[in-house]
Amino acid sequence: MNISEAAKLSGLSAKTIRYYESIELLSQPRRAGNGYRSYHHGDIKTLCFLRQARQFGFNIAQCRLLLGLYKNPQRRSGEVHQLVSDKLEEVDAHIRELGETRDLLASLVGACSNNDEPDCAIIDSLADPREQVESQCLTENDR
Amino acid sequence: MNISEAAKLSGLSAKTIRYYESIELLSQPRRAGNGYRSYHHGDIKTLCFLRQARQFGFNIAQCRLLLGLYKNPQRRSGEVHQLVSDKLEEVDAHIRELGETRDLLASLVGACSNNDEPDCAIIDSLADPREQVESQCLTENDR
DNA sequence: CTAAGCCTTACAGCAAGAGGAAGGTCAAGA
DNA sequence: TCTTGACCTTCCTCTTGCTGTAAGGCTTAG
Numbered sequence A, B: 001m002n003i004s005e006a007a008k009l010s011g012l013s014a015k016t017i018r019y020y021e022s023i024e025l026l027s028q029p030r031r032a033g034n035g036y037r038s039y040h041h042g043d044i045k046t047l048c049f050l051r052q053a054r055q056f057g058f059n060i061a062q063c064r065l066l067l068g069l070y071k072n073p074q075r076r077s078g079e080v081h082q083l084v085s086d087k088l089e090e091v092d093a094h095i096r097e098l099g100e101t102r103d104l105l106a107s108l109v110g111a112c113s114n115n116d117e118p119d120c121a122i123i124d125s126l127a128d129p130r131e132q133v134e135s136q137c138l139t140e141n142d143r
Numbered sequence C: 001c002t003a004a005g006c007c008t009t010a011c012a013g014c015a016a017g018a019g020g021a022a023g024g025t026c027a028a029g030a
Numbered sequence D: 001t002c003t004t005g006a007c008c009t010t011c012c013t014c015t016t017g018c019t020g021t022a023a024g025g026c027t028t029a030g
Helices: A005-012 A012-024 A040-056 A061-071 A077-111 A122-126 A130-142 B003-010 B012-020 B042-054 B060-071 B077-111 B122-126 B130-142
Strands: none
Touching: A005 A012, A005 A040, A005 B042, A040 A130, A061 A077, A061 B060, A061 B122, A077 A122, A077 B077, A077 B122, A122 B060, A122 B077, A130 B060, B003 B012, B003 B042, B042 B060, B077 B122
């Protein structure tokens, strides 16, 4: 099948498939007589694997590792497990961080008088140099 | 004061300050006789404003809007409120999405036998083309 | 014969800076 | 006075993960 069919089945775009090939994340596919790329069932599974790994937040380097394990019949499942649980922790940390950001945003939203007057607690708070000092001291002390 | 002092006080890097100037997010600062950029108290507040806005997840275009409101004594606080509550919603949506990703990752981690054998439920699941069909149908139906 | 709809390669550009080269300036110490 | 180190300047390239576009070739239907 041609690249657009492979794209449809895998959920990646044709552009993305060619890009993965260009950075050697994917190996060169077979070519039909006219030079068109030709994909088969196993290729589609690989493409799906990459799409899902990317959706889970693995970057290209990590996808390379995962793909190596996928292709390796002698892999140890413990290695896969490690990569995935590391990612889980990373996502958890990101969620916590975003949660703090959300809470701060919510407190800004609550403090603003939200009318036609120029006075605005949000503006005041954003421009306040002190908003940074504490957290900077904290991170410095952390080290 | 010179740029590195302004950087320290604002929490931005000197690189970033120059970059903001190059994209005209910041106006040209005064220059000392030797050509060095020279910053004063009001500049520091502006820099802090930008640092905080970026930390809250506003992109450069949004920072431009916010900065316009900051500099405008005739602003209506309602406009600021709108921008910030939109961002709050955006962050909320992002958190929900990441939450789903985390749950899926956690289920993968739980399903893996995590040992020296090659059999791995994670690998199988990632390569499974069906994992995509439902969500794709959903998004298509949504339109 | 032509038009649409595929396919190919190759180059440019996006955000939001970080890193580094090459050179000018300034203040302190030998 | 000379040097050394820490600043500062501009300019250029690199990053990540693609997406857009140009210019051209193949295929199939009317």
